[in-house]
Amino acid sequence: MAMIELTDVSKNLGGKQVLDHMNLNVDEGETKVIIGRSGVGKSVTLKHIVRLLEPDSGSVRVEGKDVLALRGKALSDLHREIGLVFQGGALFDSLTVGENVGFVLSEHMGAGQAEIDKRVKESLALVGLYKIENYMPSDLSGGMRKRVALARAICTRPKIILYDEPTTGVDPITADAINLLIDELHDKLKVTSIVVTHDMRSAYKVADRIAMLYEGKIIAEGTPDEIRYSHNPYVHQFITGAAQGPITDGQSSILKGIE
Amino acid sequence: MFLLNPNFYGVIGRKVLDFVWLFGGVSKLGFQTAVLTPTRPWGAARIFEQAKKIGVDSMPIVSLVSFFIGVILALQTAYIMEKMSSEIYIASIVAVSLTRELGPVITALIVAGRCGAGITAELGTMTVTEQVDALATLGSNPIKYLVVPRVLSLTIMLPILTLFADAIGIFGGYLIGIYRLSIRSSLYMNMTFQTLVYKDLLTGLVKTIFFGMLIALIACYEGLNVRGGAEGVGKATTRSVVNTFIMIIAADCFFTALFYFFLE
Numbered sequence A: 001m002a003m004i005e006l007t008d009v010s011k012n013l014g015g016k017q018v019l020d021h022m023n024l025n026v027d028e029g030e031t032k033v034i035i036g037r038s039g040v041g042k043s044v045t046l047k048h049i050v051r052l053l054e055p056d057s058g059s060v061r062v063e064g065k066d067v068l069a070l071r072g073k074a075l076s077d078l079h080r081e082i083g084l085v086f087q088g089g090a091l092f093d094s095l096t097v098g099e100n101v102g103f104v105l106s107e108h109m110g111a112g113q114a115e116i117d118k119r120v121k122e123s124l125a126l127v128g129l130y131k132i133e134n135y136m137p138s139d140l141s142g143g144m145r146k147r148v149a150l151a152r153a154i155c156t157r158p159k160i161i162l163y164d165e166p167t168t169g170v171d172p173i174t175a176d177a178i179n180l181l182i183d184e185l186h187d188k189l190k191v192t193s194i195v196v197t198h199d200m201r202s203a204y205k206v207a208d209r210i211a212m213l214y215e216g217k218i219i220a221e222g223t224p225d226e227i228r229y230s231h232n233p234y235v236h237q238f239i240t241g242a243a244q245g246p247i248t249d250g251q252s253s254i255l256k257g258i259e
Numbered sequence B: 001m002f003l004l005n006p007n008f009y010g011v012i013g014r015k016v017l018d019f020v021w022l023f024g025g026v027s028k029l030g031f032q033t034a035v036l037t038p039t040r041p042w043g044a045a046r047i048f049e050q051a052k053k054i055g056v057d058s059m060p061i062v063s064l065v066s067f068f069i070g071v072i073l074a075l076q077t078a079y080i081m082e083k084m085s086s087e088i089y090i091a092s093i094v095a096v097s098l099t100r101e102l103g104p105v106i107t108a109l110i111v112a113g114r115c116g117a118g119i120t121a122e123l124g125t126m127t128v129t130e131q132v133d134a135l136a137t138l139g140s141n142p143i144k145y146l147v148v149p150r151v152l153s154l155t156i157m158l159p160i161l162t163l164f165a166d167a168i169g170i171f172g173g174y175l176i177g178i179y180r181l182s183i184r185s186s187l188y189m190n191m192t193f194q195t196l197v198y199k200d201l202l203t204g205l206v207k208t209i210f211f212g213m214l215i216a217l218i219a220c221y222e223g224l225n226v227r228g229g230a231e232g233v234g235k236a237t238t239r240s241v242v243n244t245f246i247m248i249i250a251a252d253c254f255f256t257a258l259f260y261f262f263l264e
Helices: A042-049 A071-081 A097-101 A103-107 A113-126 A141-153 A172-189 A200-206 A222-229 A235-239 A254-258 B006-036 B044-054 B056-080 B085-127 B133-138 B142-180 B185-195 B196-223 B229-263
Strands: A001-012 A015-028 A031-037 A056-061 A082-085 A158-163 A192-197 A208-213 A217-224
Touching: A001 A042, A001 A192, A001 B044, A015 A031, A015 A042, A015 A192, A015 A217, A031 A042, A031 A056, A031 A200, A042 A056, A042 A158, A042 A192, A071 A082, A082 A141, A097 A103, A097 A113, A097 A141, A103 A113, A113 A141, A113 A172, A158 B229, A172 A192, A172 A200, A192 A200, A200 A222, A208 A222, A217 A222, A217 A235, A222 A235, A222 B085, A235 B196, B006 B142, B006 B196, B044 B056, B044 B085, B044 B142, B056 B085, B056 B142, B085 B133, B085 B185, B085 B196, B085 B229, B133 B142, B142 B185, B142 B196, B196 B229
Parallel strands: A031 A192, A031 A208, A082 A158, A158 A192
Antiparallel strands: A001 A015, A001 A056, A208 A217
């Protein structure tokens, strides 16, 4: 059963057609990786799923429910079922790590302090962090901030986790640790996940299926091996990281500048 | 000549459109805030935290400036009154000017510069670092969580700050009156309180309720609509302060005219 369905979704932002009749299905329990160049609309796709953005046309369904029709409590319930891990962590600067992770429990679920402390500790342990509840986000490194953001996203035990560029801006060892974490959480919590990235090492490592977004549409989709050995010239240029090819044809490239 | 330059009219048109856009955006935010204010969770801790930041922490600067304003007002009035041997009326002029006009406006301008700019910078940074989006995905309405406490705190604290400013300004004028102009202390106090009527105090305070809402709503609107990283936050903060100053003076003009025609 498709857990997340985006059908014919179009979105124009500031005069640019970011999504153009895009279709995407993610099955229950699947980890789907969306790859594509920066600015191609990967994060915009995630924002449609949690209704931070609304499409100009098309429909977005999560667990069969039309996201655009949800209001008030129904929308809050949906948010509780989806954990979104933002690219920069988006931790609240004015709150401690513990308050960040237990935010939903204290604000919306009326949990007691003992219950909150227990769940915060558990969530932090799941991402491999211990005894940092009283730190402020500004005291943490980039990799730790991402892990705390992940702990915050899983604190309410969501059915879906959306990761926006989880390995961007961290060193290769931390990036690999985050990839392992995504895999582990998938196995332990049995969640459905979408990972948006342009880091192919990460994509091959965590994906059940990979979809490539280009000019507002999914132009190719398959298992990691199918994508790795794809004959699609656009996919091939992207995964090999070649500066010249069909994606950059007709664009002013760095190489042309050098010539 | 600049009047024949089409760009001149383009710039004016752009400014007018910007203002209409701001007015529409702030009105919409004001409506959403009014709808969300009486809903749960109340967020009392956040309101108290903001009230402390806005009210208590602004006391030193408001006190200092209003003291100087009282002193200046007394000295400038003395310049004319001494020529007419009517120094005794300085007490009345200082009291009425401060409570009706200078106290509310100066306090509002100080708070707009100090707290309004801070609110825009804070919310703007939260917007560009996706913290506002994160709030929404964690099931909290950003307007309820961020805007409502700030609007409530400013609306409550600005009249209280203004009362302090009025009292301290009058004290500044009193010091000049008794030490520089040798007016008896009891006479100065009598002249102050005989002239002042409740209406003077109330019209001044009613204005500050609206000034408080204006400062908070414009600051929050600019903060939540920041685009373009650190540079965007800087520009929004400047725009917030400039727009708030203009709107405070315009609203003051409106209320003064309203009270003059309908309450005098």
